[in-house]
Amino acid sequence: MAGLRTATADDAAAFTTVFLDCWHLSYSRTMPAELVERMTPDSAAALWQRALADGGDRYLAAEDDDGTLVGFVGFRLAGPDAGYVGSLYVSPHAQGGGYGRRLLSAAEEELRDRGAATARLWVFEQNEPSRRFYERSGWALDGTRETLPEWGQPQVGMAKRL
Secondary structure (H helix, E strand, C coil): CCEEEECCHHHHHHHHHHHHHHHHHHHHHCCCHHHHHHCCHHHHHHHHHHHHHHCCCEEEEEECCCCCEEEEEEEEEEECCEEEEEEEEECCCCCCCCHHHHHHHHHHHHHHHCCCCEEEEEEECCCHHHHHHHHHCCCEEEEEEEECCCCCCEEEEEEEEC
16 A cells, blocks of 8 residues: 555546446445436546535545555544544445555544544445444444435434544
C-alpha cells in the first residue's frame, strides 16, 4: 500500500472510476437495481468534478504501489466541535487491503486535530457491508434516518467520539 495524499481537481476522472465501480459492483449486491442503474458515467463525472472544484470538503486519496488511485475520503468540519465524513469509497478491486481503514482513520485524525470532538456520516440503511465496516471502526448508529430525493433510499446516521 503506497500511501495517502491530498486529492485535487485533477483526480476527478479517477474518483469517477472508483465511485462507479463501487456503485455498480458493490452496491449491486445490496441496493435496489433502480438506484444502481440511475448512476451513469456522465452523472458520476459531473458529481466528482463539481465536488472537487467547490472546495467545501477536504479529500484524501489512497494510491496502491503502482500509484493508481484506489480510494478516497471526503470530510469537513460541520460545526465548532463536530466533523462530517461525506464520502468514503474504495475500489472493489482493492477492498480488503486496508485502504478504507487508513482513509477513515486519517479523516478522523484530521478532524480531531481541527477541533472536532465527534463526527457523523450517513450510510444507506440496506448497505450492511459498509455499516459493519463503520461499526468495526468504532462508529455507531445515532438514531437518525433520512431519505434524500435524489437517492430515494433510506440512509441511517452514524456517529463517533473522536
